[in-house]
Amino acid sequence: MRVLRVLAAALVCFMGCHEPVRAATPPWLVISDVHYTPFAPHRKPSRFGEDTDDALLASFLAEARAVDPDPPVVIIAGDFLAHNFRLDAAASTMVALAKRFDAAFPRAQFVIALGNNDSPCGDYGAPIDGTFLAASAAAWAPLVDRRGASPDFARRFAHDGSYVARLPVRNLRVVVTNDVFDALRYGDGCAQGQNGAGQALGRLQSDLLAAGPHDRNWMLLHIPPGIDAYSTTHLTHRLGVIPFLRPRAGDALAALVADPRDRVALAIAGHTHKFGYRLIASGGARVPMLLVPSVSPIFYNGPSFLEVPVDRDGALGDVTEFSYVDGAWQRLGDLASLGVPRFTAPGLEALQGRLADDATLRGTFSLLYSGGGPAEITKRNWRSYWCAATNLSTSAFESCTGQRGLGVLTGRGLELALAVLVAIVLAGIAFFFFLRGARARA
Numbered sequence: 194m195r196v197l198r199v200l201a202a203a204l205v206c207f208m209g210c211h212e213p214v215r216a217a218t219p220p221w222l223v224i225s226d227v228h229y230t231p232f233a234p235h236r237k238p239s240r241f242g243e244d245t246d247d248a249l250l251a252s253f254l255a256e257a258r259a260v261d262p263d264p265p266v267v268i269i270a271g272d273f274l275a276h277n278f279r280l281d282a283a284a285s286t287m288v289a290l291a292k293r294f295d296a297a298f299p300r301a302q303f304v305i306a307l308g309n310n311d312s313p314c315g316d317y318g319a320p321i322d323g324t325f326l327a328a329s330a331a332a333w334a335p336l337v338d339r340r341g342a343s344p345d346f347a348r349r350f351a352h353d354g355s356y357v358a359r360l361p362v363r364n365l366r367v368v369v370t371n372d373v374f375d376a377l378r379y380g381d382g383c384a385q386g387q388n389g390a391g392q393a394l395g396r397l398q399s400d401l402l403a404a405g406p407h408d409r410n411w412m413l414l415h416i417p418p419g420i421d422a423y424s425t426t427h428l429t430h431r432l433g434v435i436p437f438l439r440p441r442a443g444d445a446l447a448a449l450v451a452d453p454r455d456r457v458a459l460a461i462a463g464h465t466h467k468f469g470y471r472l473i474a475s476g477g478a479r480v481p482m483l484l485v486p487s488v489s490p491i492f493y494n495g496p497s498f499l500e501v502p503v504d505r506d507g508a509l510g511d512v513t514e515f516s517y518v519d520g521a522w523q524r525l526g527d528l529a530s531l532g533v534p535r536f537t538a539p540g541l542e543a544l545q546g547r548l549a550d551d552a553t554l555r556g557t558f559s560l561l562y563s564g565g566g567p568a569e570i571t572k573r574n575w576r577s578y579w580c581a582a583t584n585l586s587t588s589a590f591e592s593c594t595g596q597r598g599l600g601v602l603t604g605r606g607l608e609l610a611l612a613v614l615v616a617i618v619l620a621g622i623a624f625f626f627f628l629r630g631a632r633a634r635a
Contacts, residue, residue, distance in 0.1 A: 218265055218361070218503065219261060219263055219264055219265060220261055220264065220500045220501055220502045220503070220513075221261075221264050221265060221266040221267070221268065221500075221501050221502075221503055222257055222260075222261055222264045222266075222267045222268070222298075222301075222498060222499070222500060222501075223267075223268045223270070223461065223483070223485050223498065223499040223500075223501055224257075224267065224268065224269045224270070224485065224488060224498045224499075225269065225270035225271060225272065225415075225462075225463030225464070225466075225485035225486065225487055225488075226270075226271070226272040226308065226463050226464070226466055226485075226486075226487030226488060226489050227245055227250070227253075227269070227272065227273050227290070227487075227488045227489065228244040228245050228272055228273075228274065228275045228276060228310065228487065228488070228489035228491060229244070229245045229246075229250055229273060229274065229275060229286065229290060230244050230245065230246060230274075230275035230278065231247060231282070231286060231289070232279065232282075233246035233247065235248075236248055238252050238496075238517065238520075239489070239490055239491075239496075240490065241490050241491075241493045241566065241567075242490070242491060242493060243489075243490065243491060244275035244276055244489045244491050245275065245488050245489045245490075245496070249488070249490075249496060249517070250293065250488075252517070252522070253488050253496060253498065253517070254293065254294075254297045256498075256515060256517075256522040257297065257298075257498055257515075258297055258298070260500055260515055261500055263298075263300060263301075264298060264301050265301065265302065265361050266301060266302050266303075266304060266360060266361065266503075267294070267298055267301045267302070267303050267304070268303075268304045268305075268413065268461060268485075269294075269303065269304070269305045269306070270306050270308075270413060270414075270415055270461055270462055270463030270464075270485045271305075271306040271307055271308030271309075271311060271414075271415030271463050271464070272308030272309065272310045272311060272415065272463060272464070272487075272489075273286070273287055273290050273308065273310075273311050274286060274287070274308075274310045274311050274312075275310070275489070276310060276316070276491065277316075278310060280313050280314070280315065281313075283311075283312065283313040283325055284313065284324060284325045284328040284329065285328075287311070287325070287328065287329040287332060287333075288328055288329070288331075288332040291329075291332035291333045291336060292332070294336065295335070295336055300339075301336075301339070302336075302337070302339040302340065302342050302358075302360070302361065303333065303336035303337050303339070304337065304358055304360075304367050304369065304413055305333055305336075305337060305369070306354070306369050306370075306371065306413050306414055306415050306463075307319070307354035307371050307373065307415065308373065308415040308416075308463065308464065309373045309376060309378075309415065309416065309464070311329075312325070312383055313325040313383065314380075314383035316378075317373060317376055317378045317379050317380055318380055318381075318383045319353075319354075319371060319373040319374050319379060319381075319383060320353075320354075320383035321352065321353050321383065322351070322352055322353075323383065325383075326350065326351045326352070326353075326354065327351045329350070329351075330346070330347045330348075330350040330351035331347065331351075333346075333350070334346055334347040334350075337350075337356075337358060338358075340361075341359075342358045342359050342360070342361075343356055343357065343358035343359070345357070346358065353371055353374075353392070353393070353396075354369075354371035355369055355370050355371050355393070355396055355397070355400070356369050357369070357400050357403070360411070360507075362503060362505065362507050363505070364405070364407045364408050364409060364507075365408070365409055365411065365458075365507040366404055366408055366409070366410050366411070367410070367411040367412070367413055368397065368400045368401055368410050368411070368412050368413070369412075369413045369414070370393060370396070370397040370400075370412065370413075370414050371393060371414075371415075372393060372414045372415060372416050372438065372442075372446060373415060373416060374392075374393040375393060375394065375416075375438045375439055375442035375443070375446065376416055376437065376438055376439070377435070377436060377437065377438060377439055379439075394442065394445055394446065394449070397412075397446075397449060398449055398455075401449065401455040401456070401457065402454070402455065404456060408456065409456050409457075409458045409507050410455060410456050410457045410458065411457070411458060411459045411460070411461065411507070412450060412457050412459070412460040412461070413460075413461050413462075414446075414460070414461075414462050415462060415463050415464050416437050416438060416462060416464045417437055417460075417462035417464060417465065417471055417482060417484060418436075418437065418438055418443040418444075418446045418447045418450075418471070418473070418585050419436065419437060419443065419447075419471055419581060419584075419585035419590075420434060420435065420436055420437070420580075420581045420584070420585065420587070420590045421435045421436065421437050421465075422577050422578045422581040423465070423492075423569065425577060425581075425590075426574045426577045426578070427569075427574075434587045434590055434591060436587060437464065440586070440587065443585065443586075444585075444586065447473050447475075447585050448475060450473045450480050450482070451473045451474055451475030451478060451479070451480050452475055453475070453478060457480050458480070458507050458508065459480070459481055459482075459483065459507070459508070459509065459536075460473065460480060460481070460482040460483070461482070461483045461485060462482060462483070462484055462485070463484070463485045463487065465484050466486065466487035466489065466491070466492045466494050467484065467486055467487075467492075467494055467562045467563060467564070467569070468484060468485070468486040468497065468499075468514055468561050468562050468564065469484035469562055469578075469582065470482060470483060470484060470536075470541050470582060471484065471581075471582055471583070471585070472538060472541055472542065472545070472582060472583045473585065474583070478538075479538040479542065480538065481509075481536055481537060481538045481541055483499075483509070483512070483536060485498075485499060486498070486499070486514065486516075486564050487564075490517075490566065493563075493566050493567050493569075494563050494564040494566040494569075495516040495517055495518050495525070495563065495564030495565035495566045496516065496517040496564065497514055497515065497516040497517070497525070497564035497565075498514075498515055499512055499513065499514055499515075500512075500513045500515065501513075501536070504535075508535060508536070508537055509535060509536035509537075510534075510535050510536070511527050511528050511529050511533075511534060511535065511536075512527060512528045512536050513526075513527040513528075514526055514527065514561055514564065516564040516565045517564075517565075518564075518565035518566075523565075525560070525561060525564065525565050526557070526560065526561050528540075530557055530561075531544055531554065531557060531558060531561075532544065532547065532554070541582075545579070545582060545583060548579055549579065552572070555570070555575050555579075558570070559571075559575075562578075576593075576594055577594055580593035580594050
């Protein structure tokens, strides 16, 4: 009888005492570079080379709701405002966008970062304090602090755009930093001498280290560390290697991401306007970084956003891209089409190896990269983009691509610059003697 009672108790405990397996939550939405302008004169969705007008914004929000009507979390990786934005309307437009997103997703917890265009002082004029940040913080606080996720958001965001929030996954936090202060093109017109560049990394490190003993961190920022593959390939034609951030700041940021003491499980950034990834290394460990495509088609990419399932351990599953192509939204593709089941460092390392040898796979990645727009990655330049995914420093990128040189200029660029300088000097000497001869004849 005792044995039967034990077996019966064990059966009851099996049916009711064990920890239930949690059902998968609805996918999250990840968005970047909306670049919205309320001043566009036309009523049709923006075309290539234009920022997001009201028609495209409405179309995008409707599609995002159709794809994921009730996402637990919506992440926006910065650049809410259009390029060359009318600065006197910066604050009011940020407030209007908060209302539009809240109406679309009234139950979602939002996680937002500031981009280089989100400023009342112009591009890369990252603000500290002031009415723009105060108004933005007040408008977005009800969305970010949904269910008490970030009680200190309004105060901290109103100062410099940084804050910390709890995510609806056990022991998972997101640390948001404003790394525009560390951009190569940063100007302190809004900071008014408060040295935002000197303080952002310190605050970021403090926020990471403030995690509890069982916490894991995500990091959200606008500008990724590493090399700007587009500018390096298409603007300088590899005469110069152009980083996104000031080299020392970029190295320091990457070190924080990869430092095991900071327990960063994932980093998310925008700014490139294209879908992609980075692997940020420290010793033998690598942390995956998701690069989020843009809603704005100004750089000839299809307007895009991502749907991502999030596992119980805080890792991303099969990231799916939705893009506006030929006048209609479509499911463009996902990580599975690249042979990657989950967005993890081992999966991306395996993908990186296959991309080096498989031209067909590179074509699939190129389609996702540009959101169905004109191909930016080609048979001639693919290696620069491939190297940028894992080689974040100028020297490492130069070694990967076979370029030579120091700093942001390659050896080839220095040689060309020297040749141009010599030609100018010789032309000047020739012109001097020409004038001298002309005066003598006169």
